[in-house]
Amino acid sequence: MEKTILGVDIGGTSIKIGQFQLDGTLLQKWDIPTNRKNDGAHILEDIVDFVKQQFSLDSIKGIGFGVPGPVSNDVVSHCVNLGWGRVDVRSRVQELLGRIDIDIKASNDANLAAAGEVFQGAAKGYQNVCMFTLGTGVGGGIIVHGQLVNGKDGSGGELGHILIDRVHQFSCNCGKKGCLDTIASATGIVNLAKVRLQSTTQPSLLRTFENFSAKRVFDVAKGGDELAIEVVKEASAYLAQAMAYVTMTLNPDIFLFGGGVSNAGEYLIEHIKQIYFPLVQPFVFEVPIGLAKLGNDAGIYGAAYMVK
């Protein structure tokens, strides 16, 4: 019987586990709660217990883990969301499994989203990929020569912390000001809209809401609201600049956008394209810029990709 691989995406509230064939076909998936007690000391135990109950260990080729923090050489340096300090995932899991013949790998979850899209999603067949995940924050994932780039300190693909905005200088949770995260995440897009609403008298449907989301900004922009359109253009310009920096470094084969903000879809992509291409000519004339496909499952696909 062909062995299977497991992809585990550890989040702050739940852990997603997927069983895959080596070719990336998803066979089954499960959700188990994240036990954050004792600084998350039981998380890996819970996962290994689940695996032992569910599978014969002889049937498993490898297990990949995604973690919401910096990871280098399968070692997590710290992970606030899980309560973890330094955790050597490979050693700990092999110890809990009681065997070393099962391949164990770990990586940052935003990086893994890119790997997932390479495995079975919108970047399938591409060797060099740059993906932005636009959610509550901005995450990133970089694949070069078909392999994830974690970086020396696990900061590879930390595209949300490219210092890009010299105008608003909103504070970022990393301690700096002006990160891409502060103006292109869902929170960031709301920030940009609020500044425009406060600093101008331009009429806008957004003025009729006491609070609004990034989705609302996109919705009224699509409806023709001029102020909201300016906000979309501004966020798109920052994203296009970040893409241009990545381009002059890696000249990737494809750019992808995932995460909640990317639900704005082709409307967002079109704005980004209009600004990006003039920035990178004559070095790049054409490169696919598209939407991620795997949604919340990207992490388990990417985790499995590492051990395929």
Add this chain to the structure above:
Amino acid sequence: MEKTILGVDIGGTSIKIGQFQLDGTLLQKWDIPTNRKNDGAHILEDIVDFVKQQFSLDSIKGIGFGVPGPVSNDVVSHCVNLGWGRVDVRSRVQELLGRIDIDIKASNDANLAAAGEVFQGAAKGYQNVCMFTLGTGVGGGIIVHGQLVNGKDGSGGELGHILIDRVHQFSCNCGKKGCLDTIASATGIVNLAKVRLQSTTQPSLLRTFENFSAKRVFDVAKGGDELAIEVVKEASAYLAQAMAYVTMTLNPDIFLFGGGVSNAGEYLIEHIKQIYFPLVQPFVFEVPIGLAKLGNDAGIYGAAYMVK
């Protein structure tokens, strides 16, 4: 007898050829003139003729070529300095050699300088490297997972064309304004100094020269000339910003500086470090930032590295 490898660095006036052991030991090197007649049609012929005269083809494992233009999949898309349009280096050289069992690879020469430093220079033993070559222009080279990053259109590592200066907006020969090339190359540093000399009345030794070089700017800065020190700080700040962009993308193991401007040595590196590290904390606290070692031979080492 162990086979050897050849590294060929094709420049606009001369072609450097090095013979190496597989472990990177340089055995011999030669210089032959670049024949640019007929749009450089004879360049590869001349190289193959030289190789056939000098060596038994059976003794050669592979030949790597460095070219001063964009290269993707061993195909040069255009190269103004050599008069070339599209040239499929691998196919043409294999045709001229009359055999397909010798590995032929081609890459951009600035990229190869980084590979050379990995092979036998200041980045030996590192898998992920970012190198800036500060000469008449600013070149760049990126190594990830031990392999060169050429990029989809051969624009990987085109670090000189990161759009970074929003103040002076000097024109770049790529057609855009504000590229790193325009403010951190030898020409760029002179540009920065001239602007300061013209726009202020600040006293400076540089005012005693009708014309001066980047080397002169560094020399008087080292001597304590305040205006020249400000110029060095300004160029260093742009370089540090570009390094920060690369960091949030790749988080490389080491940064290197080569080319003529890097002769300013540790003085330049110290200025860069002071600005770089605050930009990348808390994602990176320590990373080696050093000077390249191989000088003009970096290209032949890097070309050989591709076929080792």
